[in-house]
Amino acid sequence: MYPASLQELIEQFRRLPGVGEKTAERYALMIAEQPSEDAQRFADALIQVKQKLHHCPVCGNLTDEDTCSICRTESRDKGQIFVVQSAKDVSAMERTGEYNGVYHVLNGLISSSKGILPEDLNLEDLIQRARGAREVIIATSTTMDGETTAMYLDRLLKKECPEVLVTRIAHGLPSGGMLDYADEITLSHALQDRRKM
């Protein structure tokens, strides 16, 4: 239906997560209508990301430098390690401005459905770091795979570094959440983890 060059761009946009035919068309037609320099800048950004971006060898976060900006910051508390699934989670947590420890990015979760085993997550590095820390906060999502990974990490850390405190982020009603809209698992967690006021 469309000229080959436009069709190819539509297909590239379709590969993005959650993008269907109509949306990909809309994106590609916007590119077709904007100045060449803008498309060039977009193309450069795509290539730069692949050339520069890599995982921080210390914590697994994404970085353009030798180590990531958090690991480079002297004032961050190396005694507290916040374990997350991906770099996106680091960014979400940093936005709260409430945490001054460091991170450990697993870049995946143990998953029977996706065939991801504990061996695939480079957990030796985490154990190594945990040995020098006071606390490891497990902050994987409260999904099936997230909970599986959290349980596995808890057991592993208690075995390999028994002196470190292992904690899990709280489960409960989200801010603004209404009781009658919450599912049973959320509600039973909210009851179990209740605190004295």
Add this chain to the structure above:
Amino acid sequence: MYPASLQELIEQFRRLPGVGEKTAERYALMIAEQPSEDAQRFADALIQVKQKLHHCPVCGNLTDEDTCSICRTESRDKGQIFVVQSAKDVSAMERTGEYNGVYHVLNGLISSSKGILPEDLNLEDLIQRARGAREVIIATSTTMDGETTAMYLDRLLKKECPEVLVTRIAHGLPSGGMLDYADEITLSHALQDRRKM
């Protein structure tokens, strides 16, 4: 929050229509995780579109060739001209498989809010083409600007080429549309344009 190269890619994605911060992050992180060749192919597609794609000098549709694939097709009926706002509309109409005439793509609509005047739409070409045709079907959207443009084109064509039949695509209830959900303008159009069964 993110490394510079990733932040730049997020900003490029944010410039796409309807893409907010979270979505742009998701797109950029997917690119960061996929092989370099895929990002390279995406970058090439962006550049190719700007190098190859242009408006058909006959009808204004998008093409990689001298003229567009519809204008090049001998069997299309040059006596019928379907006037639309953009190349996207040509694609939508072609998907019906019901139309064998040619198109005229305005690449815009007369709009007081956007300051687009009739002079900006290259209507001389349309008049020229209409002189050799039997029918001009005005198929701009049923929005304010679409209707303004349709009325303007109707008057212009009746003045400049009085022998051509000027028609407007039907307004009415969409397929699967329910009467009680339709707005008043749609309903009053559906009543006015009713046909004998």
